[in-house]
Amino acid sequence: MDQGNSQNGVPATWVGHGGAAAFDLRSDTQTTPTVAMLSAISVTTLDDDVYNEDKTTIDLEAHVAALAGKEAALFVLSGTMGNQLALRSLLVQPPHSVLCDHRSHIIRYEAGGVASLSQAMIEAVVPRNGIHLTLDDVKEHACVGDNVHDCPTRVISLENTLGGMVMPLEEVRRISAWAREHGIRMHCDGARLWEVVASGAGSLAEFAECFDTVNLCFSKGLGAPIGSIIVGPKDIIRHSRWMRKSIGGGLRQSGVVTAAARVAVDVTFGAGPNGEGGLLKESHATAKRVEKLWTEMGGKMLYPVHTNMLWLDLESMGCSGDRFTELGAQRGLKLSGSRIITHYQVGEEAVQKLTEVFQQVAAERNAPPTLGPKHANDAGVHVYKA
Numbered sequence: 001m002d003q004g005n006s007q008n009g010v011p012a013t014w015v016g017h018g019g020a021a022a023f024d025l026r027s028d029t030q031t032t033p034t035v036a037m038l039s040a041i042s043v044t045t046l047d048d049d050v051y052n053e054d055k056t057t058i059d060l061e062a063h064v065a066a067l068a069g070k071e072a073a074l075f076v077l078s079g080t081m082g083n084q085l086a087l088r089s090l091l092v093q094p095p096h097s098v099l100c101d102h103r104s105h106i107i108r109y110e111a112g113g114v115a116s117l118s119q120a121m122i123e124a125v126v127p128r129n130g131i132h133l134t135l136d137d138v139k140e141h142a143c144v145g146d147n148v149h150d151c152p153t154r155v156i157s158l159e160n161t162l163g164g165m166v167m168p169l170e171e172v173r174r175i176s177a178w179a180r181e182h183g184i185r186m187h188c189d190g191a192r193l194w195e196v197v198a199s200g201a202g203s204l205a206e207f208a209e210c211f212d213t214v215n216l217c218f219s220k221g222l223g224a225p226i227g228s229i230i231v232g233p234k235d236i237i238r239h240s241r242w243m244r245k246s247i248g249g250g251l252r253q254s255g256v257v258t259a260a261a262r263v264a265v266d267v268t269f270g271a272g273p274n275g276e277g278g279l280l281k282e283s284h285a286t287a288k289r290v291e292k293l294w295t296e297m298g299g300k301m302l303y304p305v306h307t308n309m310l311w312l313d314l315e316s317m318g319c320s321g322d323r324f325t326e327l328g329a330q331r332g333l334k335l336s337g338s339r340i341i342t343h344y345q346v347g348e349e350a351v352q353k354l355t356e357v358f359q360q361v362a363a364e365r366n367a368p369p370t371l372g373p374k375h376a377n378d379a380g381v382h383v384y385k386a
């Protein structure tokens, strides 16, 4: 096995084959399984999880349930599967609706699963503060009466982080208390809740206490190859296990994936309940450093940096998303326009290359290149401002 390139500032054992993830800043999904994860897979248990006999899987579920202070947990193949099963198990029957932020993964990136699997209507809310929903937003849009014209809100689904930004514990608590008063159930799309905890905003258990169910991803910033987990009350998780089977998500020798997920929790998130000893905090510090580089050059940000995700206002530097991506590619960096994720496998060498990209953006802003024949047809795409 290629142990990765320790020259890029990341220990070789943190990156899988070739260390390509160290130069891929498009998404934290581009993290690759570590040597420790691959080793754990090679010695994992090989029992049947549909029979509920695989110890590695049972232990992982018990461990994450305990971390979150919940009764039970269920390993699932993806975050989408986790969200959709949790919502299906919290909802009963129409008429019913789910209230969420208008940018939520559950409505934008899950192929309409809430409609097809749960037959629920979505109440998509634009947060007034532009960053996260507040209780005021929720109260204004939730439907709590029994008027026959209305579609009652049965679940409030909050995403944390959303766009890398943290919804503060205090606001989550306010919304949760109000929801419980009104018999509305709470789901958290916590694909990146690990990052929230690593940022110091509260513990997993403190956040999870506000929700009936929480979905947590192993294959984003934690670096596992596959999988997510949902935590919640026994009866809900039991129902989700049943539903998981119905959509073909019952797993046989699940140890080959849950062994890697366990390493992701213990090593990447960290052994302590607040991610103590983990590797995420450092990725947040890298993001802050990159933000400083950009803003000191005069660049603006589209959103604040709370974790390891940055949203560069490329237009503020007169650069298009395509040009920015191209400048990265010329230096062996994978970028995708304005969003950058400095996941924990992004090394020092990548930050250096990114600095060069920023410098080039600044240089082109000051001296816009004349559009030669190659660019003559796509002048509208490359917007240069003096």
Ligand SMILES: *Cc1c(COP(=O)(O)O)cnc(C)c1O
Residues within 6 Å of the ligand: 077, 078, 079, 080, 081, 083, 105, 106, 159, 161, 189, 191, 192, 217, 220, 228
């Ligand atoms: C990635 C992600 C998911 C799950 O995505 P899958 O690709 O299905 O694992 C869910 N919610 C959010 C906010 C995400 O970022």
